Amino acid sequence: MLSSxxxxxxxxxxxxxxxFLAPALSAWSRKPDRNSADDLLIEIEKRACLFLYEQADPAxxxxxxxxxxxxADAHTISSIAxxxxxxxxxxxxxxxxxxKRSDAQNRVHKTLEFLARSMPHEHGxxxxxxxMHTAEREFRSEISSIDTALLLLGVLHARAYFDSSQIKQxxxxxxxxxxxxxxxxxxxxxxxxxxxxxxFLKSRWDSYSELMGMxxxxxxxxxxxxxxxxxxxxxRPIYEYGDLRYISAPAPLFIHQSAHTWVDFRHxxxxxxxxxxxxxxxxxxxxxxxxxxxxxxxxxSDELWGVTASDSExxxxxxxGPPPIGPIDxxxxxxxxxxSLVFLPEDCKHVLxxxxxxxxxxxxxxxFVDAFNPxxxxxDPEILGIDQGIMLLMAENxxxxxxxxxxxxxxxxxxxxxxxxxxxxxxxx
Numbered sequence: 231m232l233s234s235x236x237x238x239x240x241x242x243x244x245x246x247x248x249x250f251l252a253p254a255l256s257a258w259s260r261k262p263d264r265n266s267a268d269d270l271l272i273e274i275e276k277r278a279c280l281f282l283y284e285q286a287d288p289a290x291x292x293x294x295x296x297x298x299x300x301x302a303d304a305h306t307i308s309s310i311a312x313x314x315x316x317x318x319x320x321x322x323x324x325x326x327x328x329x330k331r332s333d334a335q336n337r338v339h340k341t342l343e344f345l346a347r348s349m350p351h352e353h354g355x356x357x358x359x360x361x362m363h364t365a366e367r368e369f370r371s372e373i374s375s376i377d378t379a380l381l382l383l384g385v386l387h388a389r390a391y392f393d394s395s396q397i398k399q400x401x402x403x404x405x406x407x408x409x410x411x412x413x414x415x416x417x418x419x420x421x422x423x424x425x426x427x428x429x430f431l432k433s434r435w436d437s438y439s440e441l442m443g444m445x446x447x448x449x450x451x452x453x454x455x456x457x458x459x460x461x462x463x464x465x466r467p468i469y470e471y472g473d474l475r476y477i478s479a480p481a482p483l484f485i486h487q488s489a490h491t492w493v494d495f496r497h498x499x500x501x502x503x504x505x506x507x508x509x510x511x512x513x514x515x516x517x518x519x520x521x522x523x524x525x526x527x528x529x530x531s532d533e534l535w536g537v538t539a540s541d542s543e544x545x546x547x548x549x550x551g552p553p554p555i556g557p558i559d560x561x562x563x564x565x566x567x568x569x570s571l572v573f574l575p576e577d578c579k580h581v582l583x584x585x586x587x588x589x590x591x592x593x594x595x596x597x598f599v600d601a602f603n604p605x606x607x608x609x610d611p612e613i614l615g616i617d618q619g620i621m622l623l624m625a626e627n628x629x630x631x632x633x634x635x636x637x638x639x640x641x642x643x644x645x646x647x648x649x650x651x652x653x654x655x656x657x658x659x
Contacts, residue, residue, distance in 0.1 A: 262586065270583060271625040272326070274568065277597035278622035279328050281613055282312075282319035283337065290348075291316070291341025292362040296612045299594035307369075308362035311377040314384030315619025317341060318492070318633060321391040322626050335397070338388050342400035345381075352424060354408030354454075356381065372423035372431060375413050379444035380616075382408065383492040383637070386447075390639040405642075410448035410456045418463040420448065420456070437465040438477050440488035442495075442505065450646030461650035466502050471552045472518065476511040477503055482550035483538040484620070486512040487569040491623040493643060494634035499655040507655075510573040516566070517577060519552040527560035529604045532577075533584040536566030540601040540617065541610045560605050564598035568621030571628045597621070 262273040285297040286308075293316040295309035320338045323329035349356060349365050355378045358371040382405055389401035415421045415430045420441075422433040435441045441464065448456045469478040479485060486509040489495070495506040520535035539548045540563040549556025550566070567581035585592050591609045592599050599610040600617055626632040638644065 268629065270586060271571075271579070271629055274582070274597050275322060275326065275622050275625050276328050277595065278618040279319045279323040281596040281618050282316040282615065282622075283323065283329065283333075285613075285615070286316060286337075286341075287362045288337070289340065290344045290362065290365065291337060292344070292360065292365065293615050294362060295359065295616075296600075296614050297596075298611055299596050299599065299613050300611070306362050308360050309377065309615055310356045310358060310360065310374070311380035312615030312619060313341065313345075314381035315616060315622065317381075317384035317388045318623055319619065321387055321636065322622060322632065324391075325632055326626075335392055335394060338392060339394065339397055339400070342385065342388070342397060342404065345385075346400050346403050351407075352426075353412045354378075354404070355413065355424070358423070370425075370427075372425050374423045375420050375435065376422070376440065376444055378408070379447060380488070382447055383443050386640045386643070387492060387633065387637045391636045405447070406451070406453040408447075408451065409454045410451055411454050413448075414456055414460070418460055420444065420460070435464060438467060438479050439481060439485045442489035443493050446493060446643050446646040446650075449649055450642035452642065458646075458649040461500070462502075469515075469552070471515040474511050474515045474518075476508050476515065477505075478512055478515075480553060480555060482548055482555060483513070483516050483536075483566050484569060486573075487620055487624070490572065491569075491620055491627070492633060492637045494631075494638050496634075497655050498647070498652045499657075500651045500653075504655045504657075506573075509570070513570040513573040513578075515552055516550065516570075517574070519554075523558070523560075527605070529560065529562075533580055534562060534588075534604075536581060537561065537563050538566040538569070540565070541612065541614065542601060543603060543606065543608045559603065561601050561603045561608075563601045563617075564592070565600070565617040565621050568598070569617075569624050571621075571624040575628055 262270040282293055286293040292308035293312040294305050295307045295312055297303050297305055317338055320334040324331050324334040352373045355373045355375060357367045358374040358377045359368040360366060361368055385401045385404050389398050413420050417434060419434045419436040422431040424430050445461055449458050449461060466477045467479060469476060490506065490509060517535050520530045524530045537550045537558060542561055547556050549558050564585055567578040571578045585598060589602060592602050596613045597618060600612060600614045602609040623633050627634055
């Protein structure tokens, strides 16, 4: 007899791979029409939603950081950021009828209830990695400001989407209890996080990165806001690549994607930039950077490019460019193009279609593998929640602006954008 609920969940649910949940979802096995890029996007969304639904503890709603796409899976570590994508995923699954409304809404309600009532937190912030069944801290990870922010973006999306007083109440409670002033830690910018053993981390969110959604939530908070001046306190370094000039950082492409998955920055600018246009230019620079490596990796082409932080044959790596970052080995990371669909739609759809056409082993029950190497024939046996999540939300935004339209109903975000000086960009074409 198993001695605890934790043992049962690990040996029972994980060993079965949650296959008994699959009947709740519809039409997962259909192959997309190879002649229709839009059909491929819909199928990417379906399969990402399947991952975010299946690879979670149905009692807690906590989603695995990673999972195998075939065979038994013993992973039990949840990324709190992946939970944010999962909450948005349930909104998308309901909107597109991938899931029954009762299944999607119940999963969101259970997740929010667990986060609000049972999940350990510090001033409203959560640990980066936890056990998906017990919420116990894993890897001695930090109380993470950015990962909590990615969770909260999904929380606010769900609050705006579902017409449920319980969901709205729980989501509001989770957002309003976050003490952003505490995370400023006596400075002008937000800290990266906190560890109970050593205190606040040494790094701050003080330069351009995936930070914009987090700052807007912090500034717009009705309970613990930070000053609007903090928006101007982080640096915006200018990078040049050929004739392209844009704000960036020595970091992978995902920094230009994350905030845009929820916040609609289109046709707007503050005193510094039009950030949507900035990400479009950054994506174009990344494509050109990949093409510049064709002599070394001849499979890189207009039809096949894209590298961002992902798995590799040697483990998880932070790689990309420009400038060159990490041990680039010719791997292709589908979420590089998939997460930039709204910036270069035709280019990015072409990449995804090429992967589907040429590399059938890259297409799985949950959509594209996290990464693969055309030279060595390596295909990642695992899927990463945050990478599937970013492709899911960007595909939905490209197809019908679905996430943007709902998320921007959050008055706190609209108010924060006004407070930091966003206006219509009259300089746009």
